[in-house]
Amino acid sequence: MSELASEAVRIGTVVPVEVDGHDFVIWRGDGGTLGSAPSWCPHLDWDLGEGRVVGDELVCAGHGWSFDCAGHAFKRTELGRVDPKDDIETLRVEEADGVITATR
Numbered sequence: 561m562s563e564l565a566s567e568a569v570r571i572g573t574v575v576p577v578e579v580d581g582h583d584f585v586i587w588r589g590d591g592g593t594l595g596s597a598p599s600w601c602p603h604l605d606w607d608l609g610e611g612r613v614v615g616d617e618l619v620c621a622g623h624g625w626s627f628d629c630a631g632h633a634f635k636r637t638e639l640g641r642v643d644p645k646d647d648i649e650t651l652r653v654e655e656a657d658g659v660i661t662a663t664r
């Protein structure tokens with residue numbers, strides 16, 4: 561389990577967090593929703609902490625795979641096609657009284 565202050569994860573930011581010895585990132589989308597993913601992109605291990613938040617999704621800085629808050633990975637092509645990729649592990653992320661709690 562890991563805890564951090566809500567204000568540490570502002571809208572549009574990505575924050576690294578260690579949970580039970582495993583590296584993850586947590587981000588907050590435009591709508592305030594919190595998402596999580598393992599720190600290393602399942603495509604080619606790019607650090608997802610270097611990604612950017614677009615809407616409620618995290619987009620990998622490597623080759624543009626996107627991750628939604630439900631653990632789905634996909635690639636949007638230039639032509640608008642959405643290619644699903646494998647699902648990823650997510651954390652159970654809860655927020656109350658200004659504290660975010662993340663558990664595996």
Ligand code: FES
Nearest residue numbers: 601603620622623
């Ligand atoms: S390493 Fe993340 S999309 Fe390629």
